[in-house]
Amino acid sequence: xxxxxxxxxxxxxxxxxxxxxxxxxxxxxxxxxxxxxxxxxxxxxxxxxxxxxxxxxxxxxxxxxxxxxxxxxxxxxxxxxxxxxxxxxxxxxxxxxxxxxxxxxxxxxxxxxxxxxxxxxxxxxxxxxxxxxxxxxxxxxxxxxxxxxxxxxxxxxxxxxxxxxxxxxxxxxxxxxxxxxxxxxxxxxxxxxxxxxxxxxxxxxxxxxxxxxxxxxxxxxxxxxxxxxxxxxxxxxxxxxxxxxxxxxxxxxxxxxxxxxxxxxxxxxxxxxxxx
Numbered sequence: 625x626x627x628x629x630x631x632x633x634x635x636x637x638x639x640x641x642x643x644x645x646x647x648x649x650x651x652x653x654x655x656x657x658x659x660x661x662x663x664x665x666x667x668x669x670x671x672x673x674x675x676x677x678x679x680x681x682x683x684x685x686x687x688x689x690x691x692x693x694x695x696x697x698x699x700x701x702x703x704x705x706x707x708x709x710x711x712x713x714x715x716x717x718x719x720x721x722x723x724x725x726x727x728x729x730x731x732x733x734x735x736x737x738x739x740x741x742x743x744x745x746x747x748x749x750x751x752x753x754x755x756x757x758x759x760x761x762x763x764x765x766x767x768x769x770x771x772x773x774x775x776x777x778x779x780x781x782x783x784x785x786x787x788x789x790x791x792x793x794x795x796x797x798x799x800x801x802x803x804x805x806x807x808x809x810x811x812x813x814x815x816x817x818x819x820x821x822x823x824x825x826x827x828x829x830x831x832x833x834x835x836x837x838x839x840x841x842x843x844x845x846x847x848x849x850x851x852x853x854x855x856x857x858x859x860x861x862x863x864x865x866x867x868x869x870x871x872x873x874x875x876x877x878x879x880x881x882x883x884x885x886x887x888x889x890x891x892x893x894x895x896x897x898x899x900x
Contacts, residue, residue: 650752842882
């Protein structure tokens, strides 16, 4: 007996896959720029702190912001010449020749294949992380939709759509955090805290299937459990085994999976961490 999938199921599955490609392209921007933006902010805070602490005067022997900070090369090999560096500005450009990309060069995956993985102008290789992130984002969204969105009738189920979208958002943020952590060993607060607040908001509407009480307790025990492990390890070895970003990420994930799954989460994190 041959059973055909409902039309709404097919449209939703491939719609989320297409959306995953576009989101993956935006994730590449976040992965590339967010650590740089954080470093710019830290440098400006440090500059202000030094000026206030030592009361430097802007004269020949004093503290000169332009000389000290304007063209300073960072850990990420970026020259900061201005403070207007955000996720939206400047426009997408080649990091080697700095040429602004047109829309035909921003098509997820296809632009990379058409250009054979190189910039049109300087022929500098394009990082393979870009199409990989886009492909993973699309494949993950397609898998989540295939597994989660199972309509009873031909009509669209709004509740299932919201649940599928929320799980895709969780997956996409985790992909960005994974790549940033592998590259810089940092976990930006904008993503970890944003993930936590989204988990709490979705638990209010029972979208994730987790109650608000379980989500809040998950955040509390998720953060405190790693904090205790961190303090114990530091007391015994006088070394730091992890950063505070790990605490926040654990708390954020627990708002999505509930306090009941904390032990399983810590076991999986330990195994994957040891493997990496």
